[in-house]
Amino acid sequence: MTDSDFQANNIFHVPSQSFPTVRVPDSYNPFRSQNTPIIIDNGASNIRFGFSTSPNPHSSPNLIAKYKERKFNQPLLLFGDAIDTESGAKAQAKSPWEGDVLLNFDALEHALDYAFIQLGVDAPTVEHPVLMTERLSSPLHSRAFTSELMFEQYSVPSLTYCIDSLMSFYQNNRPQPGKPFAADGLVISFNTASTSVIPVLDGKGILSHSKRIPWGAQQSTEYLLKLIQLKYPNFPTRVTSSQTSWMLHKFCEVAPDYLAALRILKDPLKLRASERIIQFPFALPVVEEKTEEELARIAEKRKEQGKKLQEIAAKNRMEKLLQKENDLQYLLSLKEDRSENKREWANTLQTEGFDDDAALDETIKKLELDLKRTRKKEVEGDDNMNVEEPSFPLIDVPDADLDEEALKEKKKQKLLKAGFEARLRARREKEKEKEERDAEERREEEDRERNFDEWASRLRREQEAIMTRIKDRGRRRAALSDRKSAAAQARMKNIASLAADDRVSKKKRKAGGEDMFGADDEDWAIYRKINTAAQSSDEEEEFNQLQIIEQKLLTYDPAFTTQHTHASITSQRSALITAFRPQYEEGDVEGHTRIHLNTERWRVGETYFSPSMAGVDSAGLGEVLQSVLARFPNEQKGRLVKNVFVTGGPSRMSGLQPRLYSTLRPILPPEMPLHDIVRAADPALDAWRGMAAFANADREEFLRVGVTKAEYEEWGGERIKRWWGGNWNGS
Numbered sequence: 007m008t009d010s011d012f013q014a015n016n017i018f019h020v021p022s023q024s025f026p027t028v029r030v031p032d033s034y035n036p037f038r039s040q041n042t043p044i045i046i047d048n049g050a051s052n053i054r055f056g057f058s059t060s061p062n063p064h065s066s067p068n069l070i071a072k073y074k075e076r077k078f079n080q081p082l083l084l085f086g087d088a089i090d091t092e093s094g095a096k097a098q099a100k101s102p103w104e105g106d107v108l109l110n111f112d113a114l115e116h117a118l119d120y121a122f123i124q125l126g127v128d129a130p131t132v133e134h135p136v137l138m139t140e141r142l143s144s145p146l147h148s149r150a151f152t153s154e155l156m157f158e159q160y161s162v163p164s165l166t167y168c169i170d171s172l173m174s175f176y177q178n179n180r181p182q183p184g185k186p187f188a189a190d191g192l193v194i195s196f197n198t199a200s201t202s203v204i205p206v207l208d209g210k211g212i213l214s215h216s217k218r219i220p221w222g223a224q225q226s227t228e229y230l231l232k233l234i235q236l237k238y239p240n241f242p243t244r245v246t247s248s249q250t251s252w253m254l255h256k257f258c259e260v261a262p263d264y265l266a267a268l269r270i271l272k273d274p275l276k277l278r279a280s281e282r283i284i285q286f287p288f289a290l291p292v293v294e295e296k297t298e299e300e301l302a303r304i305a306e307k308r309k310e311q312g313k314k315l316q317e318i319a320a321k322n323r324m325e326k327l328l329q330k331e332n333d334l335q336y337l338l339s340l341k342e343d344r345s346e347n348k349r350e351w352a353n354t355l356q357t358e359g360f361d362d363d364a365a366l367d368e369t370i371k372k373l374e375l376d377l378k379r380t381r382k383k384e385v386e387g388d389d390n391m392n393v394e395e396p397s398f399p400l401i402d403v404p405d406a407d408l409d410e411e412a413l414k415e416k417k418k419q420k421l422l423k424a425g426f427e428a429r430l431r432a433r434r435e436k437e438k439e440k441e442e443r444d445a446e447e448r449r450e451e452e453d454r455e456r457n458f459d460e461w462a463s464r465l466r467r468e469q470e471a472i473m474t475r476i477k478d479r480g481r482r483r484a485a486l487s488d489r490k491s492a493a494a495q496a497r498m499k500n501i502a503s504l505a506a507d508d509r510v511s512k513k514k515r516k517a518g519g520e521d522m523f524g525a526d527d528e529d530w531a532i533y534r535k536i537n538t539a540a541q542s543s544d545e546e547e548e549f550n551q552l553q554i555i556e557q558k559l560l561t562y563d564p565a566f567t568t569q570h571t572h573a574s575i576t577s578q579r580s581a582l583i584t585a586f587r588p589q590y591e592e593g594d595v596e597g598h599t600r601i602h603l604n605t606e607r608w609r610v611g612e613t614y615f616s617p618s619m620a621g622v623d624s625a626g627l628g629e630v631l632q633s634v635l636a637r638f639p640n641e642q643k644g645r646l647v648k649n650v651f652v653t654g655g656p657s658r659m660s661g662l663q664p665r666l667y668s669t670l671r672p673i674l675p676p677e678m679p680l681h682d683i684v685r686a687a688d689p690a691l692d693a694w695r696g697m698a699a700f701a702n703a704d705r706e707e708f709l710r711v712g713v714t715k716a717e718y719e720e721w722g723g724e725r726i727k728r729w730w731g732g733n734w735n736g737s
Contacts, residue, residue: 017283017600018256020249034126039133041163043701043708046121046138047170047694048114050103050198050224051655054691055121058137058698063691064124068102070113071095085120106141106199106220108148115155122160131161135712137697139170142195142202142218144733146724153723157715164712168700168731170693171195171204172211174653174686176731177696181209183703187730190645192634194627194666196654196689199224201614201627203634205646210730215637217630221617223656226610227251229620230258233606237587243286243599257282257603260611260661262668267608274585281585281604288599324425327380331428334373341366378435379547398423454562462563465555472552473572479545611659615669628669635673644678653686653693700731 037057047054049068056063066086073082073095082092089095102114122132136156140149149167156162171193179189187209195202202218204211231250234241261267271277296304340358345351360366400408400416401423408416454461552572559566568574586604590597613619615626625633635643647670652662663683671680686692701708711729718725726732 017285019285020287021252034128037134038129042134043698044125044132044134044136045694045697045701046118046136047697048102048108048117048139049170050101050106052690053117053121054694055125056694056698057125057134058701060698063694064121066120068117069099070102070116071098071100073098083116085116103199105224106197106218106222107145108140108152111151111155114152115159118155118160133161133163135164135166135701135709136162137166137168137701137708137712139173139693139697140167140733141197141200142169142171142204142213142216142733149726150723153713153718153725157718157723161715164709164714165718166708166712167726167733168697169204169211169733170197171202171653172206172731173694173696173700174689174692175206175651175696177692177699178651178653178684178686179649180696180699180703189649191649191651192631192646194631194650194652194657196614196652196656197222198655201654203627203630205634205638207642207645213733215634217634219617219624219627219630221614221620221622221624223251223254223654225620225622226258226613226656227254229613230254230606230610233609234601237606238601241599241601243288245286245601253284253601253603254610255655255658258607258610258659260614260659260665261608262661262664264608264612264615268605271605272582274581277582277585277604280607281602282607284601284603285596286599286601288595290595321421323380324421327377327428328421328424330373330377330380331424334370334377337366337370337373341370396422396426458562462559462566465559465563466566469552469555469559469572472548472555473575475548476545476552476572611661614656615665627666628673631666631670632673640675640678643674647674647678647680649681650683651686652683653689655690657685657689 043058045056045058045063047063051068052065053068054063054065067089069086069089071084071089071092073084073092074080075082075092076094082095084092084095089099100110100113102108102110102117104110108114127134138152138156140152144167153165156165174195175189175191175193176187179187179191181187181189189206189209191206193202193204193206193211195204199220199222200218201221202216204213204216206212227247227250230253231245231247234245234250271280340354345354355362355366358366360369398419400412400419403412403416405413405416450461556566556571560568560571586602588597588602590600609619613622615628617624617626635646638646650666650670652666656662663685666683667680674680688695711727711732713721713725713727
């Protein structure tokens with residue numbers, strides 16, 4: 007796959023359900039008493055039937071539904087396209103096939119009833135020989151029940167079974183009139199629920215060397231639907247299997263080299279160019295239009311509310327700052343007044359909620375860091391602050407001498423004075439930090455001039471360590487969002503342990519006893535573990551430190567470019583994710599009902615060559631081809647690969663023939679020629695047409711290979727005659 011293989015984006019609309027017109031049954035009179043063979047291609051997705059002399063068959067989905075109509079309370083038996091006319095009948099639809107095995111014979115009987123009615127057969131019995139398809143290596147019980155149905159229910163004079171892919175091969179390699187069928191080839195059939203490989207020599211399928219894998223269009227459709235559901239877990243519209251099947255046949259391709267295709271798709275631009283956008287139906291929400299005056303009033307109201315919220319937030323920050331300062335002073339005084347008696351000091355720590363001195367020191371350190379960051383934010387951009395202390399006259403006045411309004415004003419002045427003092431301390435700390443930073447920069451400049459390589463390596467290591475911590479933190483948050491992950495389960499255990507607080511007895515909890523959560527710092531440590539939304543206290547500091555390191559490297563290290571920065575690496579990954587699944591704004595209803603198919607277009611096609619991608623324990627098509635060809639000597643192998651033939655609906659997938667060529671070429675001897683892969687002229691109908699052509703071309707041969715009713719009564723329904731177009735399970 008080259009760059010030219012990617013086309014411009016197109017938006018495709020999901021096709022609306024259309025119902026075909028009811029076909030009037032052909033007149034039966036021209037076929038009455040003529041013994042014209044009836045050809046039935048009993049497929050897992052569609053059933054095609056007709057007289058052998060007809061130019062084209064009737065076709066209908068091979069589904070049946072028993073449905074009770076509500077309006078008149080009448081039971082209905084619906085078949086094929088009629089099921090789509092009743093929405094309630096879709097859930098009741100059944101197929102004669104389960105996977106690749108014919109098992110539901112009630113549904114098969116209804117399908118045959120429909121076929122004979124459509125053909126206009128009005129006699130009590132079907133007085134026509136029948137040629138009917140079956141799967142490669144069909145189970146004997148399936149054939150026995152089908153034969154019983156044909157002979158006992160419909161009294162057909164003879165019944166012949168054939169393999170659909172061989173009849174499609176016959177149609178595309180038809181012999182000259184009067185000559186036997188003697189073509190060579192390797193038939194690869196892509197069916198609804200399986201994919202089979204049948205070698206053909208001298209016009210006979212070598213079924214003992216044939217292989218079949220349990221992967222077909224049905225499994226591919228289910229896999230594509232799973233990929234879409236994983237990609238769009240909150241998609242507003244239900245994506246049905248029929249819609250997914252339409253996407254599979256219209257947009258999915260097979261890459262000649264899947265790994266090379268993925269390397270190309272790593273480029274976000276190429277990924278966007280390769281996508282196909284499927285637009286699902288949507289309804290625009292009704293938006294109430296407002297006048298300019300109403301919008302202005304709403305904006306003014308929001309502005310006032312914003313100011314109030316800012317004032318409340320500033321007040322809360324100041325109160326928290328004061329509380330932290332009081333806590334810090336208390337812990338520092340506690341540490342200074344440490345008792346010499348170890349047991350007494352341990353009891354004091356236990357009373358305050360600390361296990362040992364290390365826990366106390368860690369808490370003091372965290373409080374100091376929090377206060378430092380808070381003060382720094384308070385004075386950010388306030389370098390020109392007036393250092394003259396404002397007057398606070400009510401602070402020293404006793405509360406007894408003040409009325410209620412004055413007490414409120416005194417409390418306000420206390421907060422203002424505390425904030426002013428905190429800003430002064432922060433200003434002094436900022437100046438001290440600036441001096442320390444200047445000294446550190448001078449030392450770093452000396453190190454850089456003395457040994458530049460070591461300096462650059464050290465900064466790169468620091469950058470890598472910080473980026474690793476940021477990445478690990480992101481992985482942890484992603485893991486916590488998955489309820490089955492170990493991190494999420496540990497979080498739930500912590501929540502459960504908090505819910506079962508031992509400090510409140512069960513009796514008190516039942517009686518509504520007070521919850522003791524938050525009584526000590528350990529509870530808040532657990533809370534920080536279980537609170538996924540809370541940011542780490544060191545996260546912002548790490549980002550700032552990372553920016554400083556990267557700026558130094560960009561300034562002095564010529565080998566370090568913007569592509570090596572954390573922002574560039576993150577943006578590249580973000581661009582790829584955005585190209586994989588574009589994000590739309592909150593109110594964009596049209597955008598939220600779109601599906602972007604990009605990598606899925608080639609991933610689904612690759613499953614034919616690697617079913618393990620979808621969790622199916624089976625060999626791929628390449629391994630099957632190698633296994634089949636290995637059973638033949640080089641002379642016969644050369645005859646087989648001269649005519650590699652593909653048939654079946656999925657064979658229309660773009661890129662399949664080049665991929666098969668690139669798969670076959672390495673497993674063949676270098677001197678053995680490999681011609682172009684040939685696809686059936688009409689993969690869907692060639693099997694039926696080949697069956698009709700065989701029944702018309704040599705009527706005697708057709709009747710010879712069929713099982714008559716007398717033979718059925720003598721030998722049973724499992725009998726089948728040996729011939730080149732069927733399963734060779736009899737003599």
